[in-house]
Amino acid sequence: MKPKVFIARPIPSEVEAYIADHCTCEKWTGASPITRNELLERLKDAEGLLITGEKIDDELLDHAPNLKAVSNISVGYNNFDLDAMKRRNIIGTNTPDVLNETVADLALALILSTARRIPELDKLVKDGKWEDQDDEPLFGVDVHGKTLGIIGMGRIGEAIGRRAKFGFNMTIQYHNRHRKPESEKLLDADYVSMEELLQTSDFVLLMVPFTEGTKHLIGKEQFALMKNSAIFINTSRGQTVDENALIQALQNQKILAAGLDVFDQEPVSPDNPLLKLPNVVTLPHIGSATYQTRFDMAMLAAKNLVAAVTGKQPPNIVQELKSGIKI
């Protein structure tokens, strides 16, 4: 008998066909994303679950007595309650690497958009307000030759560093949990303390995972250390930044601008003050969202899922759940 799996997110038909070759599939077909309650109701028989960021905790696992594996279609897995999953020997997987270059492209887009004020000026032209391009109020700041400080020199951080170094001749410095000699060599990058990075970078870019250790990693104290001309970019998770402190820093011109792909609450509330500030460029958590990369992520997540529920070693079990899992 094929193992039963529940697919909670829309995935390409080719990916679904791959899963169906190995498993009996049920899937969410609603027009809007599955709600928590609807998800809990669908898990009674499921041995495997394919999701993107839905919370996996004791309550959900109580509704899923046969569950063996949860496959995230994302590299971040801050939605996993790792202790709850460990206690029940649930295999948890993610989709590293296949999205590195795509997310890095978007980070560069945010750097360029904030520095050269692309959305603001696009609006000005479309509103018929283009009078004189030599008008100083339209000027931006340079990206090339400036210093980029990357907090979180992981897979994606390094891909961003490559673009900045070799495309824009930027000086790269970074702060990370551990030194990365191979990134230092590749990017001619300096490993610096968090304090030094904040004080000396023209662009401060956050690319850490969201964990207990990175909650509000950047707050009032950290914005106070940044240059008044600094541009802050967050492509990690919204919760790594104290959003109120960010709003204050922007409103008080403590920093120049911010480019944000992620927010504390997503979708962001239309009342969030960040959306009213002209020096903030916002995106709807879209870093990995190209057709090709989302396909590759879904296929990798499917391979993880199928392997886990058919007793094979999935390629991408998340680090914290690797030990103790019996395949």
Ligand SMILES: NC(=O)C1=CN([C@@H]2O[C@H](COP(=O)(O)OP(=O)(O)OC[C@H]3O[C@@H](n4cnc5c(N)ncnc54)[C@H](O)[C@@H]3O)[C@@H](O)[C@H]2O)C=CC1
């Ligand atoms: N905006 C978007 O659409 C996307 C966001 N992400 C986010 O980016 C994160 C990073 O992804 P990867 O580069 O694949 O992960 P990774 O694990 O390769 O890199 C993360 C790096 O952060 C470092 N780090 C962890 N805690 C730190 C701390 N307190 N201070 C300094 N450095 C610290 C780690 O040592 C590691 O080198 C994901 O966990 C996810 O949350 C990932 C993909 C798309």
Ligand SMILES: O=C(O)C(=O)CO
């Ligand atoms: O993969 C992730 O962690 C994302 O945020 C979306 O791709």
